[in-house]
Amino acid sequence: MSVLIPATLAQALSALDDAPSSMVLAGGTDAMVEINGGHRRPDSVIAVGRLAELRTWTHDVISATLRIGAAVTYAELEADQFRRWVPALSQAARTVGSPQIRHAATLGGNVATCSPAGDGLPALSALDAIVHLVSITGQRSVPFAEFMVGPKRTSLRPGELIEAITVPVFAGWQGYAKVGVRNAMVISNAGACLAVDDEGGVRLALGSVGPTIIRCSQAEAFAATVVDHGQRAVSEADAVEFGRVAASEARPIDDHRSTADYRRHAIAVLSRRLLRRAFPNG
Amino acid sequence: MADNEMYALHVNGTRHEVADAWIGESLLYVLRERLGLLGSKGACEQGECGSCSVLVDDELVCSCLVLAASAVGQAIVTIEGIAPHGAPSDVQRAFVECGAVQCGFCTPGLIMATHALLERTPQPTGSEIREELSGNICRCTGYGRIIEAVQRVAVWRSIEP
Ligand SMILES: Cc1cc2nc3c(=O)[nH]c(=O)nc-3n(C[C@H](O)[C@H](O)[C@H](O)COP(=O)(O)OP(=O)(O)OC[C@H]3O[C@@H](n4cnc5c(N)ncnc54)[C@H](O)[C@@H]3O)c2cc1C
Ligand code: FES
Ligand code: FES
Numbered sequence: 001m002s003v004l005i006p007a008t009l010a011q012a013l014s015a016l017d018d019a020p021s022s023m024v025l026a027g028g029t030d031a032m033v034e035i036n037g038g039h040r041r042p043d044s045v046i047a048v049g050r051l052a053e054l055r056t057w058t059h060d061v062i063s064a065t066l067r068i069g070a071a072v073t074y075a076e077l078e079a080d081q082f083r084r085w086v087p088a089l090s091q092a093a094r095t096v097g098s099p100q101i102r103h104a105a106t107l108g109g110n111v112a113t114c115s116p117a118g119d120g121l122p123a124l125s126a127l128d129a130i131v132h133l134v135s136i137t138g139q140r141s142v143p144f145a146e147f148m149v150g151p152k153r154t155s156l157r158p159g160e161l162i163e164a165i166t167v168p169v170f171a172g173w174q175g176y177a178k179v180g181v182r183n184a185m186v187i188s189n190a191g192a193c194l195a196v197d198d199e200g201g202v203r204l205a206l207g208s209v210g211p212t213i214i215r216c217s218q219a220e221a222f223a224a225t226v227v228d229h230g231q232r233a234v235s236e237a238d239a240v241e242f243g244r245v246a247a248s249e250a251r252p253i254d255d256h257r258s259t260a261d262y263r264r265h266a267i268a269v270l271s272r273r274l275l276r277r278a279f280p281n282g
Numbered sequence: 283m284a285d286n287e288m289y290a291l292h293v294n295g296t297r298h299e300v301a302d303a304w305i306g307e308s309l310l311y312v313l314r315e316r317l318g319l320l321g322s323k324g325a326c327e328q329g330e331c332g333s334c335s336v337l338v339d340d341e342l343v344c345s346c347l348v349l350a351a352s353a354v355g356q357a358i359v360t361i362e363g364i365a366p367h368g369a370p371s372d373v374q375r376a377f378v379e380c381g382a383v384q385c386g387f388c389t390p391g392l393i394m395a396t397h398a399l400l401e402r403t404p405q406p407t408g409s410e411i412r413e414e415l416s417g418n419i420c421r422c423t424g425y426g427r428i429i430e431a432v433q434r435v436a437v438w439r440s441i442e443p
Contacts, residue, residue: 002305003351
């Protein structure tokens with residue numbers, strides 16, 4: 001086994017091309033749990049966490065987009081500027097693990113692991129994020145909804161790295177809420193991200209209640225008929241109905257952390273609450 | 283392209299050679315078993331308890347989740363590097379004075395986390411302390427005395443910065 005700390009992205013890609021079975025390591029917060037537990041014993045490791053090309057972000061004012069390098073950490077995403085650009089993602093960042101975990105854990109690692117409970121993922125789904133992939137032969141960009149194909153299953157190909165993720169910077173309200181047994185260090189039992197886009201559309205994405213992140217097309221369509229953007233208002237009854245529709249779109253299961261019934265109930269509550277936060281009047 | 287069959291780590295200002303190690307070892311393991319630095323504790327080895335907390339390039343992380351061979355070229359600070367033996371730091375003194383140490387297993391991690399917290403936020407509120415120390419589990423104290431100790435250091439430092 002060997003560990004490579006490449007100096008450039010090009011070097012990382014050529015090493016990955018030479019040995020496509022290498023383990024890519026970013027913050028290590030998922031990978032090391034597997035290695036320590038003896039579940040994974042890689043022959044070679046390519047440590048991409050310090051690559052300058054993956055550690056940057058670019059805010060493009062003209063196109064109102066934010067391109068976030070894959071190795072940007074959740075601690076960085078908690079910072080003020082991200083709270084202004086992508087409040088939901090920044091809120092989600094603050095709920096990840098603990099300070100120690102957030103200093104190491106990267107957005108790219110969360111996306112590559114692609115657990116339905118990944119806290120960054122509902123925001124990426126609600127924002128229709130684009131995942132930029134790169135290999136020695138070139139680049140391609142995939143909508144998040146096509147990148148995540150199942151629980152911990154992605155359309156990443158051998159030899160590819162996640163280079164960056166692009167999200168739109170919307171002017172409207174957005175937020176993330178999750179339920180777990182503690183306020184810290186907790187894998188989400190149910191999570192929801194609501195974002196108001198620049199056309200006034202209400203977007204809702206759910207985590208931990210299906211094999212992938214679920215976009216709630218019916219709840220979104222319902223919201224379009226009941227919210228008042230001018231007054232930033234929605235009635236309590238309509239908010240409750242929004243939650244009910246969202247819960248009906250969830251596909252939760254029973255597992256060691258929670259039950260399907262509880263998760264569905266939590267989604268109804270979280271979705272209602274988020275809609276009321278976005279439209280606090282009325 | 284450095285292939286790290288043998289590598290060196292920079293710990294508490296000293297260069298340490300690590301030879302004949304399995305390259306998949308965690309930093310926690312290498313610190314304790316290869317470098318004899320027994321201050322950092324290992325309990326869960328999955329990032330949940332914080333007893334293995336160290337600084338890597340000034341960031342507080344769980345050493346159990348750092349692949350040791352990937353930390354080449356980074357500045358690592360462990361509990362042993364916080365203060366010389368016999369001359370405890372203000373944080374260490376406050377923990378002792380406030381009774382924030384019982385069995386002591388969580389203490390090195392909490393001392394590291396408290397130093398990091400007060401570096402960033404010199405006068406933390408109660409909820410800031412709780413959030414910043416949320417990655418450190420203590421099974422003995424019930425946390426009240428730990429929070430008191432952090433507040434005591436903040437007061438000391440505000441009087442005598
Ligand atoms: C104690 C603890 C608490 C946690 N709490 C949470 C939580 O609350 N919410 C949450 O969502 N997650 C949580 N996690 C999971 C983990 O922290 C996140 O998934 C994190 O974002 C992973 O990022 P990383 O950089 O550490 O990934 P790594 O462990 O370095 O890598 C994870 C996987 O992604 C691949 N990978 C990494 N970067 C790239 C890249 N650029 N291109 C291609 N593949 C790549 C790796 O090969 C590996 O398979 C927790 C983990 C621990 C140990
Ligand atoms: S041993 Fe590292 S967090 Fe528990
Ligand atoms: S003093 Fe025993 S675990 Fe904290």
